Amino acid sequence: MNRIKRVTAFIVLILMITELLPFNAFSKSISENSPNVYAEGTPTITLTATPTKTAVPTATSTKIATPTATGVVTTTRAATPAKAITPTVTGVAATPTVTGIVATPIKATTPTAKVVTATPMKVATPTSMEVTVTSTNIATPTATSTNTPVATSTILQATTISENITLTADITYEELTVTSGQINLNGFKLCIDGNLTILGGEVNVNYGNLIVNGNIKHMGGTIDINHGEILIRGDESKGLKGDLIQAGGTRNNDIITSYMNINHGRLEVAGDYLMEGINEKWNNYSYLWSYSYLKMVNPEDYVLVNGKFVAHSRNSQNGYLTAGTMEVKGDFEQSSSGYVGNEENFATSGTFKVKLSGNTIQNVSFQNPEKSHFNYLEISNTNPGVSFNTPIALNYLTEETNFSSNVSLYRLENPSTCDITINGNLTIVSGNYNLIGKTLTVNGDYIQYGGNFDVNYGNLIVNGNMKHMGGTIDINHGEILIRGDESKGLKGDLIQAGGRSEHNSNDIITSYMDINHGRLEVAGDYLMEGINEKWKIYSYLWSYSYLKMVNPEDYVLVNGKFVAHSRNSQNGYLTAGTMEVKGDFEQSSSGYVGNEENFAASGAHKVILSGSTLQNVYFQNSGPSKFNILIITKPLNKGYSTSTSHIVLGNS
Numbered sequence: 001m002n003r004i005k006r007v008t009a010f011i012v013l014i015l016m017i018t019e020l021l022p023f024n025a026f027s028k029s030i031s032e033n034s035p036n037v038y039a040e041g042t043p044t045i046t047l048t049a050t051p052t053k054t055a056v057p058t059a060t061s062t063k064i065a066t067p068t069a070t071g072v073v074t075t076t077r078a079a080t081p082a083k084a085i086t087p088t089v090t091g092v093a094a095t096p097t098v099t100g101i102v103a104t105p106i107k108a109t110t111p112t113a114k115v116v117t118a119t120p121m122k123v124a125t126p127t128s129m130e131v132t133v134t135s136t137n138i139a140t141p142t143a144t145s146t147n148t149p150v151a152t153s154t155i156l157q158a159t160t161i162s163e164n165i166t167l168t169a170d171i172t173y174e175e176l177t178v179t180s181g182q183i184n185l186n187g188f189k190l191c192i193d194g195n196l197t198i199l200g201g202e203v204n205v206n207y208g209n210l211i212v213n214g215n216i217k218h219m220g221g222t223i224d225i226n227h228g229e230i231l232i233r234g235d236e237s238k239g240l241k242g243d244l245i246q247a248g249g250t251r252n253n254d255i256i257t258s259y260m261n262i263n264h265g266r267l268e269v270a271g272d273y274l275m276e277g278i279n280e281k282w283n284n285y286s287y288l289w290s291y292s293y294l295k296m297v298n299p300e301d302y303v304l305v306n307g308k309f310v311a312h313s314r315n316s317q318n319g320y321l322t323a324g325t326m327e328v329k330g331d332f333e334q335s336s337s338g339y340v341g342n343e344e345n346f347a348t349s350g351t352f353k354v355k356l357s358g359n360t361i362q363n364v365s366f367q368n369p370e371k372s373h374f375n376y377l378e379i380s381n382t383n384p385g386v387s388f389n390t391p392i393a394l395n396y397l398t399e400e401t402n403f404s405s406n407v408s409l410y411r412l413e414n415p416s417t418c419d420i421t422i423n424g425n426l427t428i429v430s431g432n433y434n435l436i437g438k439t440l441t442v443n444g445d446y447i448q449y450g451g452n453f454d455v456n457y458g459n460l461i462v463n464g465n466m467k468h469m470g471g472t473i474d475i476n477h478g479e480i481l482i483r484g485d486e487s488k489g490l491k492g493d494l495i496q497a498g499g500r501s502e503h504n505s506n507d508i509i510t511s512y513m514d515i516n517h518g519r520l521e522v523a524g525d526y527l528m529e530g531i532n533e534k535w536k537i538y539s540y541l542w543s544y545s546y547l548k549m550v551n552p553e554d555y556v557l558v559n560g561k562f563v564a565h566s567r568n569s570q571n572g573y574l575t576a577g578t579m580e581v582k583g584d585f586e587q588s589s590s591g592y593v594g595n596e597e598n599f600a601a602s603g604a605h606k607v608i609l610s611g612s613t614l615q616n617v618y619f620q621n622s623g624p625s626k627f628n629i630l631i632i633t634k635p636l637n638k639g640y641s642t643s644t645s646h647i648v649l650g651n652s
Contacts, residue, residue, distance in 0.1 A: 155193060162201070167208070175214070178203060178221065185210065185228065195240070198223065199249075199282060200256065205230060205265060214240040215271070217278075219247050219287055220256035225265025234270045241307070242270030247277050248291025248314070257291040257315070262301035262324060272330065273305045275345070276312035289314050289340055296324040296352060305330065311346040311372065312337070321375070322350030329358040334366045343368040348375035349395065355380065362386045369393040369410035369429075377401050382423075391429045406444065409433075411451070416440065416458075425464070428453060428471065435460065435478065445490070446482075448473065449499075449535055450509065455480060455518060464488070465524070467531075468496040469540055470509035475518025484523045492523030493560070497530045498544025498567070501537050510544040510568070515554035515577060525583065526558045528598070529565035542567050542593055549577035549605060558583065564599040564625065565590070574628070575603030582611040588620045596621040601628035609633065609640065617642035 158175040165181070167188040175194035180201040183190070185208030195214040200221040203210065205228030212232045223230070234242025244267075249256035260267075277289040292313045296303065301324025308330035311317075332354070334346045346366075348354075353376035356362050361384045366372055373393030378400035379386055386403075391410035394401070399418045406424040411431030416438040425444040430451040435458030445464040450471040453460075455478030462482045473480070484492025501507035513520070530542040545566045549556065554577025561583035564570070585607070587599045599619075601607070606629035609615050617640055619625055632640065 158194070180221075194235075194238070198258070212242075214238070215243045215245070217245050217247070218258045218260065218292075219280075219282065219285075220249055220258050222259040222261065224261045225263050225267060226261075227264045229266045230268070232267075232269045232271070241272070243307070244269045244271070244273045245278055246273070246275045246290065246292040246294070246313075247287040248289065249282070249285030249287050250289065250291070251283075251285045254285075255291055256285060257293065259293045259295065261295040262298070262303060263295070264298050264300045266302045266304075268304045268306075270306050272307035272310070273303070274308075274310045274312075276310050277340070291315055293317065293320055295320045296326070297322050297350075299323050299351065301325070303327070308333065310335070312341045313345040314340065314342050316342050316344035316347060318344045318347040319349075321346070321348040321352045323352055325353045325355060327355040327357055328362070329356075331363040332356065332365070333363075334368065334372045336368050341367075343371040346372040348373060350375065352376065353378060356386050357381055360384065364388050364392060365390045366392050366410075373411070373413075379403065391427070393431070415456075430471075443485075448511075462492075464490040465493045465495070468494065468511045468513060468545070469533075469535065470499055470511050472512040472514065474514045475516050475520060476514075477517045479519045480521070482520075482522045482524070491525070491560070494520075494522045494524070494526045495531055496526070496528045496543065496545040496547070496566075497540045498542065499535065499538030499540050500542060500544070502534075502539055503537055508544050509538055510546070512546045512548065514548040515551070515556060516548070517551050517553045519555045519557075521557045521559075523559050525560035525563070526556070527561075527563045527565075529563055530593070544568055546570065546573055548573045549579070550575050550603075552576050552604065554578070556580070561586065563588070565594045566598040567593065567595050569595050569597035569600065571597045571600040572602075574599070574601040574605045576605055578606050578608060580608040580610055581615070582609075584616040584618075585609065586616075586618045587622075587625045588618075590620070594620075596624040599625040601626060603628065605629065606631060611639075614638075615640050 155172045155174060157173075158177075159173055160177045160179060161181060161183060162179045163181040164184075166184040167186045167190065170189040170191070172191040172193060174192075175196070176192050177197045177199065178201050179199045182202045182204060184204045185206050187207045189209040189211065192210075192212045192214060195217065196210075196212045197217045197219065198221050199219050202222040202224065205223075205225045207226065208228045210228070210230045212230070213235045215234065216232055232242045232244055234240045246258050246260060248258050275290050275292050275294065278287050280287045290313045293315055294303075294317065297320070303324070303326045305326070305328045309326070309328045309332050311334045335341055336343045336345065354374050355378040356364070357380045359381065362381055364386055365388075367390070369391050370393070373395065375395045376398060377394055377396075378398075379402045382402055382404040385405045387405055388407045391408040393411040393413070394409065395413040397412055397414075397416050397420055399420065401420065403422040403424060403426075406427070407422060408427035408429060409431065410429045412433045413431070415434035415436045419439040419441075421441045421443065423443045426442045426446050428446075428448040428451050430449075432452045432454070434454045434456050437457045439459040439461065441461045441463070443463045445467065446460070446462045447467045447469065448471050449469045452472045452474065455473075455475045457476065458478045460478070460480045462480070463485045465484065466480075466482050482492045482494055484490045496511050496513060498511050499509035528543055528545050528547065530540050533540045543566045546568055547556075547570060550573070556577070556579045558579070558581045562579070562581045562585050564587045588594055589596045589598065598621075607627050608631040609617070610633040634640065
C-alpha cells in the first residue's frame with residue numbers, strides 16, 4: 001500500500017511539472033523582453049491601443065493622454081495568459097503603442113480557477129508627449145502655390161498676392177495688395193487691418209465677409225461679392241476714412257478695367273465711393289481716368305455709401321444698373337467732363353433705385369441728365385433735405401420721391417402712378433410728363449422751359465406762381481389751380497412768355513397753353529407777356545405764346561388781371577369756351593414786341609368780366625383783336641372803364 005501511494009504521488013508530481021513548464025517558459029520570455037519593468041517569472045500581457053484617425057484641428061499641438069484599459073480574461077488553464085485587448089482611442093494625431101494592462105495568472109496550486117482579472121500595470125510617465133501637428137493644407141502668407149487654402153487666426157504682415165488663394169478659415173492681414181490670381185473667401189472672413197489695393201485678378205467674396213479697416217483702391221480686376229458682404233470701415237486713428245476708389249489704368253493703348261459686381265451681396269462704404277481716376281501710377285500704368293463698371297442686376301443687390309458718390313467713369317453703365325438699391329447719405333455727383341468720362345456713366349433702368357437718406361444737406365448734380373439719370377428715386381432726407389443743383393432725369397416718379405426742396409426735372413420717362421407733393425419749386429426743362437388722373441402739388445413755383453406736361457384727367461396744384469416759359473401744357477380734361485401763397489408773398493400769377501436765343505434770333509422757344517376740355521384757375525394775374533429774365537442763352541423779354549380754347553367745356557378763371565401781349569397771333573385759337581376775368585383786361589402789341597391779333601376771338605368763345613370792383617378794359621389793336629362774346633355782371637357805366645368801341649355785348 002505504501003508503495004502504491006508513493007507511485008501515485010510521483011505520477012501526480014510528473015503531471016504537475018508537465019503542466020507548469022509552458023507557463024514558466026512564457027513568463028521568462030515576457031521578463032526578458034521587459035527587463036526594466038518586471039522580474040523574471042512574472043507573467044504580463046501587452047495591450048496595443050490603436051486610435052481612430054480623425055481630422056487634424058488647426059491647433060499647432062496636441063497632448064496625447066495615456067489611455068486606461070481594464071481587461072477581463074477567462075481561461076480554463078492556469079498557465080494560459082490573458083488575450084490582448086484592443087481599445088479604441090479617438091482624437092490622437094499619431095498611432096502610439098501603449099503598454100498599460102497586466103494580467104495576474106492563477107496560482108498553480110489552484111487549477112480550478114476559471115477567471116483571471118486583468119489589472120492595469122504601472123507605466124513610467126514619458127518625458128514629453130506633446131506632438132506638433134503641421135497641416136499640409138496651410139499655405140505660407142506669400143501664397144506661391146496654386147489654389148492653396150489659407151487658414152490662420154493670427155494677423156499676417158502686409159502681403160502681395162499674385163496666385164490663387166482659397167480660405168479655409170478666417171484670416172487677417174495688416175495690408176493686402178492683389179496683382180493677379182484669385183482670392184476665394186469660400187464663406188470665411190478676410191479682414192484687412194489697413195488698406196486693400198486691387199491691381200488685377202479677382203476677389204470672390206463667395207458667401208463670406210471682407211472687412212477693410214482702411215480704404216480700398218480698386219484699380220483693376222474684379223470684385224465679385226457673390227452673396228457675401230464687403231464692409232469698408234476705415235480707421236479714424238490712422239486718418240483712413242473708409243473710401244472706395246474705383247479707377248482703371250492705361251499704358252499706351254493697354255487698358256485695365258475695374259469691375260465691381262454686387263451679385264446678390266452687400267457693399268457698405270464708410271467714406272466716399274468714387275468711380276473716378278486718381279493721380280497715381282503703377283507698373284507704368286496711369287490711373288488719371290476711371291475705366292470702371294458697377295454691376296447691380298439683382299433685387300438683393302445693395303450698396304450703402306455713407307459719404308458721397310461720384311460717377312465719373314469712362315465706361316457706359318447702360319445695362320449694368322437694372323436692379324437693387326443704392327443708398328447714399330452724402331452728395332451725389334454724375335460727371336463726364338469731356339473725354340474723361342462717359343455721358344452714360346449712370347444710366348439706370350429696370351427696377352434699380354437710389355435712396356437719398358443723409359441727415360445733412362445732400363447736393364445732387366448731373367452733368368449729362370439727357371443720358372444719365374435716376375430710375376426710381378426715394379428721398380427720406382426731408383430735413384434739411386436734398387439740394388438739386390442741376391436738372392435731373394427720372395424714369396419714375398413715385399410717392400417715395402419726396403422732394404422737400406427745389407427740383408429741376410430734365411425728363412420724366414414714365415407717367416405718374418400716385419399723387420406727388422413737391423415742397424419747393426418745380427422746374428420742367430424738357431421731356432414728357434403725364435399725370436394720368438393723379439394729383440401733383442407744388443408748394444412753390446412751377447416753372448417750365450420746355451417739354452410737354454399732360455395733366456390728363458388729373459390735377460396740378462401750384463401753391464406759388466407759374467412761369468410758363470416754353471413747351472406745352474395740356475390740361476386735357478384735368479384741372480390746374482394756381483393758388484399762390486400769401487405767407488411767402490406769392491400771388492398765384494401765371495406768366496406765359498417765350499424765349500429767343502441771344503446768339504440766333506431764329507432760335508425761338510414758344511409756350512403753348514391748351515385748355516383741352518379742362519379748367520385753369522389763376523388766383524393772381526394771367527400775363528401773356530415777356531419778362532426780364534434769362535435762362536441759358538435765352539432771353540424772355542418777349543412773349544412767344546399761345547392760349548388755345550376750342551372746346552365748349554374749356555374754362556379759364558383769372559382772379560387778377562389778364563394781359564394779351566404775345567408776339568403770336570391767336571387767330572383760330574380762341575373759338576370756344578369761356579374766359580372769366582375779375583380784374584383788368586388789357587390787349588397790347590407795342591410795335592414789334594406784340595402781335596396785333598394776339599386776342600382775336602371768334603366762334604363761340606366768350607369773355608365774362610365779373611369783378612366786384614371797377615374793371616379797366618383796354619385794346620391797343622381793337623380791330624384785329626377783339627372780344628367775340630362779352631358778358632358783363634355790373635352796370636357798364638359804373639362797373640367798367642373802357643375806351644374800346646369793338647365790344648360785343650351779350651347777357652349782362
